Amino acid sequence: MIIEIKDDFDLGKIADSGQCFRFNKCGxxxxxxxxxxxxxxxxxxxxxxxxRYEFSCDQKEYDSFWKNYFDMDISxxxxxxxxxxxxxEYLYNASEYGKGIRILxxxxxxxxxxxxxxxxxxxxxxxxxIEKLCALAGNEIDEGKEFGKIYSFPTPEKIAALSMxxxxxxxxxxxxxxxxxxxxxxxxxxxxxxxxxxxxxxELMENLLKLFGVGVKVANCEILFGYHRLDAFPIDVxxxxxxxxxxxxxxxxxxxxxxxxxxxxxxxxxSRTGG
DNA sequence: AGGCAGGTTCTTA
DNA sequence: TAAGAACCTGCC
Numbered sequence: 001m002i003i004e005i006k007d008d009f010d011l012g013k014i015a016d017s018g019q020c021f022r023f024n025k026c027g028x029x030x031x032x033x034x035x036x037x038x039x040x041x042x043x044x045x046x047x048x049x050x051x052r053y054e055f056s057c058d059q060k061e062y063d064s065f066w067k068n069y070f071d072m073d074i075s076x077x078x079x080x081x082x083x084x085x086x087x088x089e090y091l092y093n094a095s096e097y098g099k100g101i102r103i104l105x106x107x108x109x110x111x112x113x114x115x116x117x118x119x120x121x122x123x124x125x126x127x128x129x130i131e132k133l134c135a136l137a138g139n140e141i142d143e144g145k146e147f148g149k150i151y152s153f154p155t156p157e158k159i160a161a162l163s164m165x166x167x168x169x170x171x172x173x174x175x176x177x178x179x180x181x182x183x184x185x186x187x188x189x190x191x192x193x194x195x196x197x198x199x200x201x202x203e204l205m206e207n208l209l210k211l212f213g214v215g216v217k218v219a220n221c222e223i224l225f226g227y228h229r230l231d232a233f234p235i236d237v238x239x240x241x242x243x244x245x246x247x248x249x250x251x252x253x254x255x256x257x258x259x260x261x262x263x264x265x266x267x268x269x270x271s272r273t274g275g
Numbered sequence: 276a277g278g279c280a281g282g283t284t285c286t287t288a
Numbered sequence: 289t290a291a292g293a294a295c296c297t298g299c300c
Contacts (some may be wrong), residue, residue, distance in 0.1 A: 018281065125298065126281080174297025178283085215283045229284040236281040268281085
């Protein structure tokens with residue numbers, strides 16, 4: 001089905017923005033489209049022209065899932081408009097360069113595991129580990145003729161039931177015990193990620209930091225990408241370089257609240273692939 | 276071959 | 289309480 005999207009929406013930039021790991025470009029140059037997997041859903045999205053996109057799902061699934069996943073109720077062009085070129089030219093340039101990025105509304109469980117795995121790994125390695133984990137413990141949700149089979153992201157119960165040997169086979173390295181413990185915590189009910197969504201920012205951060213293998217950076221990624229709290233500002237090596245090089249007097253968080261996380265995405269994407 | 280990659284935990288003083 | 293080392297694995 002065809003969807004008209006007028007706000008910022010660039011699949012390639014979203015794919016490279018580091019917030020999602022099951023987003024893949026496929027097809028020929030002229031027939032380019034993106035394969036997107038989230039939890040137990042999968043869709044192909046193809047750009048037809050400036051504002052029109054073809055989704056491989058029906059209207060019902062778009063309305064009930066993907067519309068929310070792509071965060072279509074928020075205007076990212078309005079958020080970009082808050083940036084004053086005369087006050088922060090670097091951020092302005094980053095936002096122009098990253099125009100089209102949106103913060104996806106992803107699942108807290110999937111994001112928690114994904115970002116625990118992400119530590120001290122590069123993006124291709126993160127994606128490879130997640131795909132192995134999905135193939136090992138997820139369910140087949142799409143036969144994926146041209147791009148390989150697509151599996152759902154495993155439930156906490158499924159991961160909790162894996163042996164350490166099976167987890168190791170996903171190239172998790174020393175993170176295998178973190179993933180295993182997180183799965184046990186959630187499957188047993190000791191950790192209730194849905195309920196955590198109702199907590200204050202401070203309480204949510206406090207709870208996340210108690211999890212084995214979760215430090216400040218991973219917790220902030222979970223808050224921003226898993227809970228879609230757009231003011232969270234994860235500081236990784238790339239953002240640290242940006243802050244050191246361009247913000248010695250400090251980044252003006254107060255100017256962009258409650259959307260500092262969106263600014264973080266522009267800075268991250270710009271520093272990695274642009275200037 | 277040695278260093279490093281979207282960090283966190285563990286060990287020392 | 290705070291630095292510094294250790295950590296899996298894969299890829300230059």
